[in-house]
Amino acid sequence: MPRVRFAPSPTGLLHIGSARTFIFNWLYARHNNGTLVLRIDDTDVDRNTESSVNSIFDGLKWLDLGWDELYHQSERIDLHRKVAWKIFEKGLAYRDFTPASAEESKDHSDGPWLFHPAMRELSAAESQRRADAGEPFVLRFRVPREASHPVEFRDAVYGSQSKLPADIEDFALLRSNGLPTYHMASCADDIDLNITHIIRGQDHLTNTFKHVLIFEAAGAAPPQFAHLPLLIAPDGSKLSKRKHGPVVSVTTYRDAGFLPHAFVNFLCLLGWSPKDNREQLTRQELVDAFSFEGINHSNAVVNFTDADPFDPKAVWLNAELIRTMPLEELAKQLLPFVPNAELSKMLRVAPLIQERIKLLSDVSSVADFFFLDVLAPYDSVELIPQKGDAAMALAVLTRAREVLTSVEFNHDALDHALRAAAQELKIKPGQMFQPIRVAVCGRKNAPPLFETLEVLGRETTLKRIDAAHAQLRSAFTLV
RNA sequence: GGCGCUAUCGUCUAACGGUUAGGACGGAGCCCUCUCAAGGCUUAAAUACGGGUUCGAUUCCCGUUAGCGCUACCA
Numbered sequence: 001m002p003r004v005r006f007a008p009s010p011t012g013l014l015h016i017g018s019a020r021t022f023i024f025n026w027l028y029a030r031h032n033n034g035t036l037v038l039r040i041d042d043t044d045v046d047r048n049t050e051s052s053v054n055s056i057f058d059g060l061k062w063l064d065l066g067w068d069e070l071y072h073q074s075e076r077i078d079l080h081r082k083v084a085w086k087i088f089e090k091g092l093a094y095r096d097f098t099p100a101s102a103e104e105s106k107d108h109s110d111g112p113w114l115f116h117p118a119m120r121e122l123s124a125a126e127s128q129r130r131a132d133a134g135e136p137f138v139l140r141f142r143v144p145r146e147a148s149h150p151v152e153f154r155d156a157v158y159g160s161q162s163k164l165p166a167d168i169e170d171f172a173l174l175r176s177n178g179l180p181t182y183h184m185a186s187c188a189d190d191i192d193l194n195i196t197h198i199i200r201g202q203d204h205l206t207n208t209f210k211h212v213l214i215f216e217a218a219g220a221a222p223p224q225f226a227h228l229p230l231l232i233a234p235d236g237s238k239l240s241k242r243k244h245g246p247v248v249s250v251t252t253y254r255d256a257g258f259l260p261h262a263f264v265n266f267l268c269l270l271g272w273s274p275k276d277n278r279e280q281l282t283r284q285e286l287v288d289a290f291s292f293e294g295i296n297h298s299n300a301v302v303n304f305t306d307a308d309p310f311d312p313k314a315v316w317l318n319a320e321l322i323r324t325m326p327l328e329e330l331a332k333q334l335l336p337f338v339p340n341a342e343l344s345k346m347l348r349v350a351p352l353i354q355e356r357i358k359l360l361s362d363v364s365s366v367a368d369f370f371f372l373d374v375l376a377p378y379d380s381v382e383l384i385p386q387k388g389d390a391a392m393a394l395a396v397l398t399r400a401r402e403v404l405t406s407v408e409f410n411h412d413a414l415d416h417a418l419r420a421a422a423q424e425l426k427i428k429p430g431q432m433f434q435p436i437r438v439a440v441c442g443r444k445n446a447p448p449l450f451e452t453l454e455v456l457g458r459e460t461t462l463k464r465i466d467a468a469h470a471q472l473r474s475a476f477t478l479v
Numbered sequence: 480g481g482c483g484c485u486a487u488c489g490u491c492u493a494a495c496g497g498u499u500a501g502g503a504c505g506g507a508g509c510c511c512u513c514u515c516a517a518g519g520c521u522u523a524a525a526u527a528c529g530g531g532u533u534c535g536a537u538u539c540c541c542g543u544u545a546g547c548g549c550u551a552c553c554a
């Protein structure tokens with residue numbers, strides 16, 4: 001049974017790239033009947049924040065996928081240290097007493113910095129003596145320099161990888177404050193938690209050589225690796241909160257009214273494909289179709305602009321899902337996006353807007369007039385129908401008021417009565433409907449008229465027609 | 480600078496050496512229609528560049544260019 005892990009570091013809001021890594025881990029685990037471990041990588045005490053941890057949980061819970069086991073790396077530091085010193089005892093790591101302040105002298109301009117020769121060659125006795133004297137040091141991995149054969153591993157996505165030791169620096173295992181580095185903590189935990197597959201972003205591909213070295217030094221077989229192409233911005237740069245703002249954060253999508261599954265579906269299509277032209281997949285279909293073979297090698301652009309912060313494909317996927325939702329479910333989901341709305345009302349509004357909204361939050365701009373007591377001000381010109389004038393609008397409203405006072409408020413009755421009224425006035429149905437629509441909705445673009453009136457009811461309808469009538473008369477000083 | 484990864488329509492992607500290079504989103508147009516949507520139909524749009532290998536390269540190899548990543552006592 002495979003065991004995979006998602007290991008976010010809580011240094012900010014949950015990033016959509018992290019969310020995708022989580023999703024791919026989840027898919028792999030579910031596809032293979034495995035276990036998904038959530039591990040909070042919080043060893044960097046200076047940068048970790050409580051709110052960031054909360055943001056991660058908020059985001060992951062919203063995705064509604066779940067996980068099987070939970071660990072906090074900060075509670076496992078003793079284990080990390082133990083493994084580090086085990087590696088030291090094997091002679092595969094050494095103390096480096098170079099002060100942190102001298103680290104800037106590392107020369108990167110001409111090839112990579114590899115190690116401080118004097119420190120790497122320090123005798124065991126001398127090393128021990130200085131440590132006993134309380135001199136601070138970092139514990140560095142002793143990358144084998146004699147061996148000329150490369151470090152190798154096979155990535156499930158990118159294939160065979162190899163790197164010469166001459167290109168790998170003696171990286172740190174333990175910091176001078178005694179805390180493990182990311183590499184040390186991560187590998188020690190992966191070993192201890194029996195992780196069989198590490199699925200993570202491609203930014204770790206070159207780090208993996210170090211990790212292979214650690215696994216071997218610790219006497220453990222390296223797990224399988226699968227690196228994912230990165231998510232990038234339209235300009236090709238990496239997505240960053242500082243540069244691209246809220247679009248990189250999962251909670252932004254939640255707050256904008258994305259359905260969790262639409263978001264998951266969208267993210268899956270970034271860097272992975274089922275290879276059979278399917279775009280909309282259910283959760284189960286994703287689980288069934290997922291494999292490392294379907295993962296691409298090149299970075300994927302999340303297509304957003306300043307004007308349009310969400311990738312159009314994500315929006316489309318969301319709209320498609322909204323259209324196929326059961327109405328009761330849709331109404332419930334819509335409720336939080338309209339202040340003071342009641343479920344009973346929303347249940348009647350939902351069918352009218354189901355195919356007119358792309359995001360749940362659109363309800364507030366598309367259906368606001370159903371929930372308002374008094375309409376927001378609108379331009380009287382809007383009341384004037386196509387190829388008509390103010391007089392026509394006034395005539396329509398006058399006649400409409402008469403008709404709507406007596407007609408039964410259901411779709412067919414309204415349909416017949418209003419069309420008949422149009423015929424009487426010798427105008428087109430469209431010319432009849434527009435002034436009424438604007439009068440009751442406050443705008444030209446709205447759901448179909450008869451259904452709308454039905455939901456609004458006679459009282460509100462007449463009140464708004466009267467208001468429009470009065471507004472029109474004063475605006476055009478008509479009799 | 481060194482090392483690594485990558486390169487198909489604007490974007491996401493398909494095409495185990497042989498296709499009129501396919502699909503989706505978005506765009507444009509038409510139809511439907513009480514507005515807006517939804518739906519239907521049509522359409523524009525791509526193999527980064529240069530060399531090989533081959534009867535034949537989007538596909539394999541090399542180079543160039545470009546992008547990204549790593550090169551921390553961050554993760």
